[in-house]
Amino acid sequence: MGAALEIRNLHVSVEGKPILRGVDLTVKQGEVHALMGPNGSGKSTLANVLLGNPAYEVTGGEIIFKGENILEQEPDVRSRAGLFLAFQYPVSIPGVTLANFLRLAINARLKAEDPESKGISIGDFRKLMRAKMDMLQMDHSFAGRYLNEGFSGGEKKRAEILQMAVLQPSVAILDETDSGLDIDALRIVSEGVNKLRGPGLGVLVITHYQRILNYIRPEFVHVMYNGRIVESGGPDLALRLEETGYDWVRERFEVVE
Amino acid sequence: MVAVTRRRPTAPDAPSYSRADIEALSEKLKEPTWLRDSRLAAWELYEELPMPDRALEEWRRTDYRSLRWDEAGRMSASLDSRLTAIPAANREPLAGEEQGGFLAFINGEVVHSEAADSLSRQGIVFTDLSTACRLHEDLVRPNLMTRAVKPGEGKFAALHAALWTHGAFVYVPRGTAAELPIHIVMYNDQPGATLGHVLVIVEDGAQATVLVDYLSAQAQSQSVYVGATELLVGSGANLRYVSLQDWDRQMFEFSYQRARVGRDAALDWVIGTMGSRFVKSFIEVELDGTGANVQVSGMFFADKGQFFDLDTQQNHNAPLTTSNLLFKGAAKDTARSLWQGMIKSLPDMQKIDGFQACRNLVLSDEARMDAIPGLEIEADDVRCTHAATFGTLEEQPVFYLMSRGIPRDQAELMVAEGFFEELLERIPFERVQARLRASLEAKIIGSR
Ligand SMILES: Nc1ncnc2c1ncn2[C@@H]1O[C@H](COP(=O)(O)OP(=O)(O)O)[C@@H](O)[C@H]1O
Ligand SMILES: [Mg+2]
Numbered sequence: 001m002g003a004a005l006e007i008r009n010l011h012v013s014v015e016g017k018p019i020l021r022g023v024d025l026t027v028k029q030g031e032v033h034a035l036m037g038p039n040g041s042g043k044s045t046l047a048n049v050l051l052g053n054p055a056y057e058v059t060g061g062e063i064i065f066k067g068e069n070i071l072e073q074e075p076d077v078r079s080r081a082g083l084f085l086a087f088q089y090p091v092s093i094p095g096v097t098l099a100n101f102l103r104l105a106i107n108a109r110l111k112a113e114d115p116e117s118k119g120i121s122i123g124d125f126r127k128l129m130r131a132k133m134d135m136l137q138m139d140h141s142f143a144g145r146y147l148n149e150g151f152s153g154g155e156k157k158r159a160e161i162l163q164m165a166v167l168q169p170s171v172a173i174l175d176e177t178d179s180g181l182d183i184d185a186l187r188i189v190s191e192g193v194n195k196l197r198g199p200g201l202g203v204l205v206i207t208h209y210q211r212i213l214n215y216i217r218p219e220f221v222h223v224m225y226n227g228r229i230v231e232s233g234g235p236d237l238a239l240r241l242e243e244t245g246y247d248w249v250r251e252r253f254e255v256v257e
Numbered sequence: 258m259v260a261v262t263r264r265r266p267t268a269p270d271a272p273s274y275s276r277a278d279i280e281a282l283s284e285k286l287k288e289p290t291w292l293r294d295s296r297l298a299a300w301e302l303y304e305e306l307p308m309p310d311r312a313l314e315e316w317r318r319t320d321y322r323s324l325r326w327d328e329a330g331r332m333s334a335s336l337d338s339r340l341t342a343i344p345a346a347n348r349e350p351l352a353g354e355e356q357g358g359f360l361a362f363i364n365g366e367v368v369h370s371e372a373a374d375s376l377s378r379q380g381i382v383f384t385d386l387s388t389a390c391r392l393h394e395d396l397v398r399p400n401l402m403t404r405a406v407k408p409g410e411g412k413f414a415a416l417h418a419a420l421w422t423h424g425a426f427v428y429v430p431r432g433t434a435a436e437l438p439i440h441i442v443m444y445n446d447q448p449g450a451t452l453g454h455v456l457v458i459v460e461d462g463a464q465a466t467v468l469v470d471y472l473s474a475q476a477q478s479q480s481v482y483v484g485a486t487e488l489l490v491g492s493g494a495n496l497r498y499v500s501l502q503d504w505d506r507q508m509f510e511f512s513y514q515r516a517r518v519g520r521d522a523a524l525d526w527v528i529g530t531m532g533s534r535f536v537k538s539f540i541e542v543e544l545d546g547t548g549a550n551v552q553v554s555g556m557f558f559a560d561k562g563q564f565f566d567l568d569t570q571q572n573h574n575a576p577l578t579t580s581n582l583l584f585k586g587a588a589k590d591t592a593r594s595l596w597q598g599m600i601k602s603l604p605d606m607q608k609i610d611g612f613q614a615c616r617n618l619v620l621s622d623e624a625r626m627d628a629i630p631g632l633e634i635e636a637d638d639v640r641c642t643h644a645a646t647f648g649t650l651e652e653q654p655v656f657y658l659m660s661r662g663i664p665r666d667q668a669e670l671m672v673a674e675g676f677f678e679e680l681l682e683r684i685p686f687e688r689v690q691a692r693l694r695a696s697l698e699a700k701i702i703g704s705r
Contacts, residue, residue, distance in 0.1 A: 051660045056651060079527075079662035091654045096671050096677030104671075105661040146678075251352060 004028040005050070005068040005083070005171045005202065005210070007041050011060035012042075012227075016217050019045045021227040022061070029170050030199040031084060035206045037224035038246040043206045044088050047175045051075050051085045060196075065171070084169030086160035088176040088206075091221050092148035099129060099143035118245055132165040136192045153180030171202040176213035190215030203255075210242035222253050224237055225253050265361075270321050271308045272330040272416075272450075276300055279419050280318040282332075286387050291398060299418030306412040318595050319566045321535055324509045329479035329691075332422070338363035343444045351686045354694035358383040358427075363444050365422040365451045379433050381465075390627050396428050397511035400458060405487035405515040405543075409626065410559075413511040413537075417452050417483045424454030427467055431491070434464040438686070445473035445480065448507060452483045454665035457498065459635030461519070466685060471502040472532065479534075481509045485625040486595045488516035490524050492546055493548055499684055503696060506561070512538045517638040520546025520575070527683050529698050530557035530565055541570040554680045555584035558700050559592035559624070565594045573609045582613040587673065587682055589620035589700070598640050599631040607638040614644040617678055620701075634705025670701045 005027045010022035019042050021233055027033050035043055049056050050063060052075040062069050070078055072213070093101070107119035119130075129143055136158055148156050157177050164172050174193070193216050205216055213221075213235070221237040222229045225246075229235065230253045240250075264649065279300050283293040309316045318479040338349065340361055347500045349355045358376050378443045382393060389397050402408055408418035425441045443453045459465050473480065482504065496516075504510060510533050518524050530536060542551045551571070559565050571580040580600070587595050598609040614629040630643035650672055658668035674697060681690050 017489065051290050051656075055656075067375075074665065075656055075659035076662050076664050076668070085658070085660055091657045093654050093658070093672065094673050095681075096658075096676035101658070101661070101663075101671075104663055104667065108662045108667075109662060234415055 002181055003170065004064075006064040007046075007050075007059040007061070007066065009045070010049070010058065010063065012045055013057045014045070014055065019056075019227055020049070023224075023227070025222060025229060027202045027204050029202045029218065030203065032197065032203045032218045033217060033222065034218040034243055035204055035222050035224055036208065036238065038249070039208065042225045042227045043224055044175055045093050045115060047085050047088075047173045047206060050078075050173060051083060052078055063066045070217070076108065079167075080109050082170035084164050084167060084172040086164060086172065086174045086177050087156070088179070090148050090156045090160055092151070093145070094146050094149050096147050097144050098162075099125075101147050102129065102163060105163075105167060120200050128166060132162055135195060136162055136167065137188050138153055152187045154182065157181055158185065161189050165192065165196060168196075168199060171204070173204045173206065175206045176208065177205075178207055178209065186212060187215060210238050213238050220229060223249055225249050228253075264535065268272070268310050269308050269323065269357070271325070272560045273325040274330070274413050274416075274420060278332075282420065288387070289391060289392070292390050292493045296419050299402075299415050302408050303412065303415035303419050306415055306481045307410055307622070308343035308387045310372070315568060315597075319537055321509060321537070324481065325479055326481075326604055329448070329450060329481040329509060331449040332448050333364035333451055334511075335443065336364065336447065337445065338368055339368065340369045341444055342446055343368075344472070346692045347442050347444070349688065351468060351689065354654060356440065356468075359382065359383060359434075360425050360440070361442040361444065362453070362465065364447050364449070365445075365453070366500070367423070369689075373437050374393060374518065374567035375436050376439075379435065380430045381433065381435055382426065383439055386421075386426045386456060389426035393426070395401070396458065397426060397456070400489060401456060402485070402487070404511045406513045410513065413483050413520070414513050416682065417454070417485045417513070419451045420483075421485070422452045423451070424456065425469070427457040429463040429465045430458045431460040431615065432462040433460075433467065438466040438468060441467070441469040443471050445642065447543070448478045450478045450483070454484070456489075457458045457487070457496065457542060459491060459494040459496045459683045460487045460529075462493045463491065464495040466497040467496040467684065468618075469501070471500070471504060471510050473505045475505045476507045479507045479509065480504075481502070482516075483511070484510065484512035486512070486514035488524065488526075490516060490518045490522045492519040494519065494520055494522045496523070496671045498684060499527045499689070501619075502532055502536075503527040506532070506534050506563070509535040510538065513542065514539065515541040516551070517543045517545055518549040521548040522546060522550070524551045525683070526551070526553045528553070528555045529693055530567065531700070534563060536565045536567070538566070539568045539570070539705055540574065542580060543572045543574055545574050546579060546692065547575045547577050547623040549575060549578045552683075553581075553582040554579070555586070556677055556680050557584070557586040557594060558589045558697060559586070559594045560700050560703060561590045561592060566595070566597075568597045569613065570599045570601065571611055571613065573606055573611060573634040576606045577608045578606070579610045583680065584615040585618075585677055586615070586626065587618040587620055587676070588624035589628050591621075594627070596628045596645075596697070597631070598629070598643065599633065599636040600643070601633045602636050602641075603610055606636050609634075609636060609639040609641065611641040612640070612643070614646075617645070617647045619647060619649055620673070649673045666702060670698055673701050674698070
């Protein structure tokens with residue numbers, strides 16, 4: 001079994017307000033986990049904290065990745081170590097094309113390994129981009145567009161998965177990648193993710209709905225509510241949630257404060 | 258305790274030029290009498306006007322008392338400089354393989370003057386201003402500091418009119434579209450005083466694109482530049498004008514830049530301010546003709562101890578005129594910037610659309626940026642709006658880039674460049690965009 005992402009008793013606050021209240025979760029390479037839960041339960045917070053978003057304050061617990069506690073690491077270091085987040089709301093950056101951005105990201109990896117590295121050649125990079133864009137049925141003109149600038153919701157999500165395909169992480173977190181995608185786009189994007197699946201990749205699929213899980217089939221399903229994982233199980237748990245909704249979760253785990 | 262008496266702040270020093278200096282300069286440049294007389298008339302005005310100090314509203318926040326005239330005011334000596342002394346990036350053609358019109362000065366001396374055949378065949382005059390005064394009196398005399406920048410508007414305008422050392426003259430006759438861009442470089446590699454002038458006349462229905470670079474080599478002592486730019490855009494004419502300033506950090510710049518825009522004419526003006534220790538610049542557009550349309554784009558980036566004071570004014574002197582001004586600036590270290598904008602209209606000028614905005618990116622706790630918009634509108638069927646915003650570098654885009662493995666320095670650079678991008682793209686030459694990006698990068702990464 002490959003290296004793992006291990007979250008231990010993680011507590012997180014935003015602007016002094018506690019959001020995550022003791023999260024435990026382990027995702028190993030080769031596994032696919034789903035994290036479900038009603039809006040506002042803290043799923044995106046967890047995703048952002050895993051990559052080190054400075055807007056969130058970790059007040060307790062540990063994040064272990066490949067055997068190291070990464071809490072003190074900057075986001076770029078975590079990324080180069082093999083963590084990836086497909087954002088729920090990707091920001092747009094004018095002036096930086098998708099292609100240039102990805103080349104810089106690849107070169108940052110090569111330079112971190114070998115400070116003398118000249119980076120990926122333009123030819124190799126072009127080939128890589130084309131192959132991955134074709135896999136996601138993206139028009140090649142996307143490469144020359146400014147990062148997420150003027151992209152539709154669905155285009156942004158596709159561009160996120162393109163980045164994942166190019167950067168080849170060992171653990172990827174997909175935060176509501178299904179939202180904003182119509183059924184065709186969802187199928188294409190899911191197939192793309194499935195092609196990347198393998199013993200070297202662990203995936204945490206964050207979603208509100210069962211829908212995407214028909215395409216990206218998880219081995220483990222977790223339910224988050226009010227900053228904690230309140231239930232874990234197999235794929236059947238997702239189906240149960242689909243039928244009954246989140247009300248039973250709310251009723252059973254409503255915290256009285 | 259020793260009692261301290263508060264004194265009035267000391268007034269700024271004045272330079273010690275004399276009437277004899279004006280006469281000597283005019284003599285050296287072998288100027289016609291009319292020009293010599295106009296210089297001397299300006300000198301009289303100069304002597305009557307006070308050095309501007311903080312008692313004047315336009316100078317209230319502007320302090321240039323660290324300027325040492327004895328050092329900075331010395332007129333630059335001619336040194337037989339060569340074109341190749343100018344950095345290569347500023348000498349290369351703006352687009353394509355060959356220069357269109359290219360005029361270069363070093364320390365106020367012409368070192369290169371070239372106009373492609375196609376320009377001269379079109380009847381376009383492109384030469385240095387001294388030559389133009391001698392050979393084209395009919396074109397220059399009625400327009401030089403009579404219509405746009407006038408000697409009486411301030412001490413430095415009068416000083417410029419009396420003592421300008423060099424200049425460029427562009428004349429595009431009626432109905433002619435200049436096929437090639439015109440490039441002017443004013444470069445200094447010696448400290449001291451230079452007073453440069455640019456006069457551009459684009460007659461009715463004519464079109465031109467002009468780019469001016471101001472820059473200087475790193476110097477050990479102070480310099481001063483007292484400049485004037487006059488853009489005369491005739492009815493139905495179209496002028497794209499780009500001026501980029503990257504003086505060294507010992508430069509004090511005082512400049513007046515004014516455009517007059519005729520009926521149904523268009524002016525697209527891009528201004529980049531990167532260099533100098535101190536800048537006080539007046540940038541004004543006069544929308545004189547019905548249907549005139551002006552876009553002014555300003556980029557500035559102040560770092561270390563730089564001080565930039567940019568005064569802009571959009572005067573709607575005719576109905577159905579449109580002006581759109583956007584300045585974007587950044588300041589870091591202990592730098593200071595100030596933008597003061599004004600939109601004015603004459604009474605009863607209807608259907609006026611004026612916009613002014615200054616967006617400020619504050620990159621350090623010790624930097625200070627001010628932006629003061631203003632409106633003086635005396636008509637009612639108008640749409641005039643203004644905006645001033647201030648912000649620090651947004652953390653979420655930086656995080657996004659870092660989450661893909663890009664180190665913080667580089668991520669911040671990319672986000673800051675993104676802030677300027679919409680204005681950079683308004684420069685119609687990719688090579689020029691590239692060198693401006695490079696100087697932004699140097700500033701952003703610079704003093705880490
Ligand atoms: N950057 C933030 N600033 C302020 N509050 C936030 C921020 N991010 C999340 N929150 C709050 O944390 C809670 C959990 O939000 P989030 O993690 O986005 O939940 P989910 O992704 O499960 O819908 C919400 O109450 C939300 O308002
Ligand atoms: Mg969310």
